[in-house]
Amino acid sequence: MSFSVIVKNESFKKYPEDIEVMANEIAAFLFENGVEKPDAVCVIKADTERRFPNINIENNGYVITLTNNVGSYWNSQLYELAHELLHFFMRSSYVKDSNDTDWGGLNWVEETVCEASSFFFLDYYANNWSKSAIKRSNNNYAHYFSDYACQQNAKNERQILSYSGVTIENVSEKEFKELNEAADNKDQRVRRARVMLRLADIMRPWYFKGLVQYRNYIKNGLYLDSERYIKDFPGNKAVELLCLISDRIADRSVYKDLLLNGHL
Numbered sequence: 001m002s003f004s005v006i007v008k009n010e011s012f013k014k015y016p017e018d019i020e021v022m023a024n025e026i027a028a029f030l031f032e033n034g035v036e037k038p039d040a041v042c043v044i045k046a047d048t049e050r051r052f053p054n055i056n057i058e059n060n061g062y063v064i065t066l067t068n069n070v071g072s073y074w075n076s077q078l079y080e081l082a083h084e085l086l087h088f089f090m091r092s093s094y095v096k097d098s099n100d101t102d103w104g105g106l107n108w109v110e111e112t113v114c115e116a117s118s119f120f121f122l123d124y125y126a127n128n129w130s131k132s133a134i135k136r137s138n139n140n141y142a143h144y145f146s147d148y149a150c151q152q153n154a155k156n157e158r159q160i161l162s163y164s165g166v167t168i169e170n171v172s173e174k175e176f177k178e179l180n181e182a183a184d185n186k187d188q189r190v191r192r193a194r195v196m197l198r199l200a201d202i203m204r205p206w207y208f209k210g211l212v213q214y215r216n217y218i219k220n221g222l223y224l225d226s227e228r229y230i231k232d233f234p235g236n237k238a239v240e241l242l243c244l245i246s247d248r249i250a251d252r253s254v255y256k257d258l259l260l261n262g263h264l
């Protein structure tokens, strides 16, 4: 087995080949920037009954489900596809037990990276649309990628403004556990939104190499082993940002434990 993308053509009403091209272009971009080619097949299908896209293990293989079955809504499909593909690369690069459906990941890291990646690739396609192999492409479409990014960005900003709770930088350890468990739920997403937008802002192509390997740097089930992680990917500001968040919360919990145990 080696890496390949298989699109379930019959699940799309129109242009499934565009989805395949886009998935392969994103993958090629990641490989060019140091992400290792996984020994795994990525199946992509559409299901209009679903409200949200997702990635699952079906018959021992990875299956991405998109919510739109017409292959030419390139901007919104890219947004979904880039997110789920990043899950795929983070999970398939991780050596796991066979049939293990608990992939041993950290939801708060993974969701933040996947969401930021959607923004990164919208921007990438806005700037490189003329180079895309999608056959029906026309240069006039490029701005629709930026428009969609602006829309999604504004949605995040609105949610951040209307949210009055504590965000990931300041949550307690208990809240952090909840946040990690339900990282893709709407409320928890708002808690991570500012960090996610920051990550999207600072993202560089070569940062992905370090980001997809985060599973090798999990510490105590909830945190990142920042010292080792940063040392292995010097200059990777995305890794540094995630480690900073992790350290802040870990430090606070250490401080609290010392306080509770009467050491302070």
Ligand SMILES: [Zn+2]
Binding pocket: 083, 087, 111, 114, 184
């Ligand atoms: Zn996700």
